[in-house]
Amino acid sequence: MYRYDQFDATFVRERTEQFRGQVVRRLAGELTEEEFRPLRLKNGLYLQLHAYMLRVAIPYGELNSKQMRKLAFIARRYDKGYGHFTTRQNIQYNWPRLDDVPDILKHLADVEMHAIQTSGNCIRNVTADHLAGVAADEVEDPRVWGEIIRQWSTLHPEFSYLPRKFKIALIATDQDRAALRTHDIGLKIVRNEAGEVGFAFYTGGGQGRTPIIGPLVKAFVKKEDLLSYLDATLRVYNMHGRRDNIYKARIKILVQALGPEEFGRQVEEEWLRIKDSVLKLPDAEVARIRAYFADPDYEKLPAFWPEFEAQKKNDAEFGRWVRANTDPHKIDGYAAVTISLKPVGMAPGDITADQMDVVADLADEYSFGEVRATHRQNLLLPHVRKQDLYHLWQRLKAVKLAEPNIGLISDIIACPGLDYCNLANARSIPVAQRISRRFSDPKRLAEIGELRLNISGCINACGHHHVGHIGILGVDKKGDEFYQVTLGGSSAEDISIGKILGPAFSYDDITDAIETVIDTYIGLRNDASERFIDTYRRVGIEPFKEKVYGSLKERRSAAE
Amino acid sequence: MVVLKNGVPQPNEWVRVADDATLPEGAKVIVSLERWQAERETLRQRNAAVGVSLKSDQSPLLVKDDLDHLSLVALEFPKFTDGRAFSYARVLRDRLGYRGEIRAFGQVLRDQYLFMLRCGIDTIEPPAEKRVEGYAEALKEFSVFYQPTNDHRETALRLRHGLAESVAA
Ligand code: HEM
Ligand code: SF4
Numbered sequence: 001m002y003r004y005d006q007f008d009a010t011f012v013r014e015r016t017e018q019f020r021g022q023v024v025r026r027l028a029g030e031l032t033e034e035e036f037r038p039l040r041l042k043n044g045l046y047l048q049l050h051a052y053m054l055r056v057a058i059p060y061g062e063l064n065s066k067q068m069r070k071l072a073f074i075a076r077r078y079d080k081g082y083g084h085f086t087t088r089q090n091i092q093y094n095w096p097r098l099d100d101v102p103d104i105l106k107h108l109a110d111v112e113m114h115a116i117q118t119s120g121n122c123i124r125n126v127t128a129d130h131l132a133g134v135a136a137d138e139v140e141d142p143r144v145w146g147e148i149i150r151q152w153s154t155l156h157p158e159f160s161y162l163p164r165k166f167k168i169a170l171i172a173t174d175q176d177r178a179a180l181r182t183h184d185i186g187l188k189i190v191r192n193e194a195g196e197v198g199f200a201f202y203t204g205g206g207q208g209r210t211p212i213i214g215p216l217v218k219a220f221v222k223k224e225d226l227l228s229y230l231d232a233t234l235r236v237y238n239m240h241g242r243r244d245n246i247y248k249a250r251i252k253i254l255v256q257a258l259g260p261e262e263f264g265r266q267v268e269e270e271w272l273r274i275k276d277s278v279l280k281l282p283d284a285e286v287a288r289i290r291a292y293f294a295d296p297d298y299e300k301l302p303a304f305w306p307e308f309e310a311q312k313k314n315d316a317e318f319g320r321w322v323r324a325n326t327d328p329h330k331i332d333g334y335a336a337v338t339i340s341l342k343p344v345g346m347a348p349g350d351i352t353a354d355q356m357d358v359v360a361d362l363a364d365e366y367s368f369g370e371v372r373a374t375h376r377q378n379l380l381l382p383h384v385r386k387q388d389l390y391h392l393w394q395r396l397k398a399v400k401l402a403e404p405n406i407g408l409i410s411d412i413i414a415c416p417g418l419d420y421c422n423l424a425n426a427r428s429i430p431v432a433q434r435i436s437r438r439f440s441d442p443k444r445l446a447e448i449g450e451l452r453l454n455i456s457g458c459i460n461a462c463g464h465h466h467v468g469h470i471g472i473l474g475v476d477k478k479g480d481e482f483y484q485v486t487l488g489g490s491s492a493e494d495i496s497i498g499k500i501l502g503p504a505f506s507y508d509d510i511t512d513a514i515e516t517v518i519d520t521y522i523g524l525r526n527d528a529s530e531r532f533i534d535t536y537r538r539v540g541i542e543p544f545k546e547k548v549y550g551s552l553k554e555r556r557s558a559a560e
Numbered sequence: 561m562v563v564l565k566n567g568v569p570q571p572n573e574w575v576r577v578a579d580d581a582t583l584p585e586g587a588k589v590i591v592s593l594e595r596w597q598a599e600r601e602t603l604r605q606r607n608a609a610v611g612v613s614l615k616s617d618q619s620p621l622l623v624k625d626d627l628d629h630l631s632l633v634a635l636e637f638p639k640f641t642d643g644r645a646f647s648y649a650r651v652l653r654d655r656l657g658y659r660g661e662i663r664a665f666g667q668v669l670r671d672q673y674l675f676m677l678r679c680g681i682d683t684i685e686p687p688a689e690k691r692v693e694g695y696a697e698a699l700k701e702f703s704v705f706y707q708p709t710n711d712h713r714e715t716a717l718r719l720r721h722g723l724a725e726s727v728a729a
Contacts, residue, residue, distance in 0.1 A: 007716035011704035018701045022671065030691070038641060039671055121641070151706045151716070157678035158650055158709070161643025238647045239619065273655060278708035284721050 001062055001370065002147045002292045004112045012109045015116060015155070019043050020102035027099070042122055042160065044090075044115030045101060049422045054093045054101060055118040056108060060128035060146030060170065061089035063371045065360040070111045072356035078104055083356070085341055085349040087413055087464060088167070089127045089373040090118050094420060116154055121162045123153035123234070128170040129177045130374040133293060134382050136330040139189045140197050142170040144290045145226065148281070152227050159234045163241035164249035166234070178375055179491035181205040181214040182467060184251045185233065190220065198222045203233060204255030204263070207461035211497045212252040215260040217267070223286065225271075228279040232271035236263070296368040296383060301333025305386045318393055320442055321404035326389070333386055337367075339379040339396060340403035340411065344440040347429045348414045349377035358399045366392050376413055376452075378406065409451040409518070410436040413464050417457030417474060418481070424457035426474025426481035426507070431455055434511045439518075448518060450531045452490070467491035469533045470517060471498045472510065483510040487517070487544060488536045499541055502549055512555065513548050520547040563663070563683045567673075567696030572685070574611060574632060574663075590634055593618050596626070604629050611661070616644050620652045627658050635681070637666035646679045653680035653710055670694040674702065678711045 004012070019039075026036040044055035056071070063071075071091055075083045078100050079093040086092055096104060108114055118125050126149045128142045129135070149168060153159070159166070169178045172189035180186035186202035199221045205214025221229045242248045255263045312319040327336040339359060342348050351359075359379060363371045366388050367381035374380055384392060396402040405411045412435065415421065417428030432455055439445055454468030458475075465471030471486035483505050486498030505513045518532075520543060525535045536544070562569040576590045583589055583606070590611040596603060603610050611632025612623055620633060627633075633652060635645035645664060652658040664676050665685040673695050676684060686692055705713045714724040 005720065007704045007719065011702070011706075011716070014702050014704065021701075030694075035640070035669060035671075121643075154706050155675075155702075156707055157675040158646045158707075159643075160675055161641055161646065161672070235647050235650070239644055239651075243642055243644075277654075282717070282721060282723075285717050288720065 001064055002059075002143075002289065008151075009109075009112070011154070012112070012114050012116075015043075015114065016102065016105045016109050019105060023098065023102055038120055038161075041120035042117055043101075043105070044118035045098075046119060047422075048094070048416075048420050049418075050420070051095050052098055052101070053420070054096045054104065054115060055086070056091050056093070056113060056115045057118045057125040058089050058091060058113075058373050059150045060126055060132065060143050061130050061373045061375075062132075062143060063373065065363040065369045065371065067111045067113055068356055068360035068363065068371050070107060070113070072353040072360070074104055074107060075353040075356065081354075082350055082352045084347070084416075085351065085373050085377050085379065087375050087377060087462070088118075088125060089130075089375060090125060091373070094416075119165075121164050121166075122160045123156060123162075123166045123168065126150055126153070126168045126170065127178055127183075127375060129172065130372045130380050131177060131327060131336060131382075132172070133295070134327070134329055134336045135173050135175070136328065137174070138172045138330075139191055140172055141290070141293050142172045142187075142189055143293050144286065145187070145189065145199075146170055147289050147292075148226070148286070149230070152230065156234075158231075159238060162234070162238055163243050164246065164251075166237075166251065174493060176491070176493040176495070179464065179467065179495075181495050182207050182211075182464070182491055183214065185230070186214050192220045196222065199226055199229075201229065201233070203267075204252040204260065206250050206252040207464065207466055208250065209247060209459040209461070210250075210252065211461065211466040212256065213495050213497065214252070215255065217255070217260055217264040224281050224283075225275050227281055228275040228277065229267070229271050231279055232267045232274060235270055236266050240266075295331075296370075298331045298334065298383070299385070301331075301385060301387075303332035305333065308386045308389060311390045315390075317404070317442070318390060320446055321393055321402055322389060324404045324408060324446070325402075325406045326384075329383065331383070334383050335386055335389060337381045337384050337389070337392065338374065338406045339381065339401050340405055341378050341401075342405055342411050342436065343400050343403045344410065344436045345433050346436075348412050348432050351379075355399050355401060358395070359401070362392060362395060376406075376411060378411070404442055405445055407450050407452075408445045409439045409448055409453055410445060412436060412453050412455060413468070414455040415457050415460075415463035417455075417463075421457060421462075423460060424474060425476040426457050426483065428455045428457040428463055428472075428474060431472060431474075431483065431507070431510060435514055438511050438515060447528070448522070448532070449528065450533075451518075452533075453514070454489075464491060465489075466497050467495065468498065469531075469536070470514065472514075475504050477504065481507050483507070485510075485513060485517070485548075487541055488533065490533055494533075501541060502545055505552075509552060509555075513552065516548045516551045517544055520544050561685065561688075562692065563685050564673075564692065564695050565683045566677070567699045569692055570683070576613070588631070590632060593622060596623070596630075600626065600629075611663075613665075614645075614648065616642050616666075620648050620656065620658075624656050627652075627656060627660070630660060632661040632663055633658065634663040634665055637664055637668050637672075640667040640669045640672060645681075646675060649676070649679040649681050650709065670698045673698045678705070678707070678709050678713065680710060 202214035203217040372380040414432040418424035456463035456465040467489040489498030609631035613634040
């Protein structure tokens, strides 16, 4: 994992002191709130419904156990004893006090962390596949490039006052676990016909009120040209992106207005001018950073571990957890373990300080001290020996972190919604809690199979509802909370935007409506191997519409 | 009014002239793009220097053929959140090779000042109500820079690999 050298450490210290000064100037009235706002946002500090919220960056999702313990310490000392992992591999604290924030940042800097550019109209914390360095089919480790982009984008003098926020994600396999094409730039590490490794640029994706799947703007950019091509893309956007209407200010709108070809042409023109400049990446720097991401000292283990196979058979609960919550590892005898932050009836992504400490201990004992945050608001222990899984599972179970539901219907993405957010139309978290209670039987979960259910409290789509197999969107109907359902979205390599099912449901009806959607799917699927999304794509929306609104009517008349 | 150069207040030698005002004899003047375009020939004949002022939706590419005759280009920050002029400054310096003075005016705040210098802006006109000492303080906040621009501050990358021309203090 990357470690700060003297330059990085000095920089983050200086940034912390700069922010301390900004807070002092704000409290002294030297800065107006209007002037302070973008400054605090660039340091991850939002003003929410009830209090400030501090969003801390976890660049490309990677944490060590020491950092995890520090996050627990902050949750305990400065918050109400918990933190919230988000869809952008960040962690949020919902209750810090403004005058504590400089000290929190100082604590973070002590463990090589920060809150730089987790918000504001700048290049945001870069995200990556949570199986980086683990997946067997990976072209090259995306974390190396995540770190290069982190440094390039940090306090970029030219791109700190963009028309709107700017999100970059990275993957390196054909499987997309990072919602690549919902980003302003999705970078896929690829090999070209000559066998060279470089980047495919998917530019101009996004969610929000205008969901757009990022088009391929350039199929191959050499590694040494990554920064110059990024610079050229951002320069075209900074000069030509709209600034008259915040709903039309994202790069996706510019790319659509010009067309991806014309946009690509303008970037190319700019890029050809600068590609042989100081932005060319020297191999020595790439090698320096790559060295930090060398494999840990894996043991030579058999791929097949008879005891483990027996444990799965003898303990059905353990077997279910292994099936849902572990991924294959490129090294024989190891697995990647997802720790579900979606226990039944809890707020998705929330974790207590005590649980964080346990995760840190388990990372030390079982996973070379490494933890990852995933974009679906869970945590991951990337390198666990199969022979340790049973013990690990028991330890997780003891602290309620062993819900066997990864990739299943109760592995819900939900935004903060009306419980915290001042833009919300409706609550998200209680809807997620109700649905997870309704589908709490692990056998039923497993029977339903792979399903991505995402909830946003308003059209800003922080909860990725457009790209959930099932999406739920909070809408306001004359002051009441209502929920619109979309079906058929996906954020994976088969990306698609969901289609609206029909009129929105009340808070009391939404869980029943979801259950009818599920029952309809079970009735229609060819067999248990046909996923919800595949059945939907085969039969279309009509059968779902009929069943859901039909049964709603029945329930209504039965109630009368 | 003072202007700031490297954080230090200097007397302002330039006079901003409205489109319908007569040009003060012998003074260095800043005119709008519109006036420059309309009166280019006469302005070029002047004995004193001429600068042009660009609004935030006016790209410096509009004056790319005129730069030899312009001693100053002023870039507007109508709101401090409008960051177009950062790119305009870089286009002027890096793409068009402009060597004259680049000046920022409008809502130019202390917390953006270092970014401005790094993008190639030489002087700024700080808003009257702001404490000018703050701008000099802002330049001391960082000693580490990640992005190579043409402002001669060495980047972390070059220092790491011994590529720096002289190790910056
Ligand atoms: C204080 C609470 C929040 C506010 C006020 C807020 C605001 C917004 C707004 C206005 C948008 C729409 C941007 C656009 O379309 O240009 C948006 C999108 C988004 N936000 Fe949030 N957000 C909040 C919480 C969160 C949280 C907790 C996350 C998770 C890290 C998050 C992640 C996202 C994502 C993934 C998108 C959609 C992707 C995109 O940028 O197109 N937001 N948010
Ligand atoms: S989707 Fe809407 S309600 Fe949910 S966090 Fe984002 S802005 Fe708030």
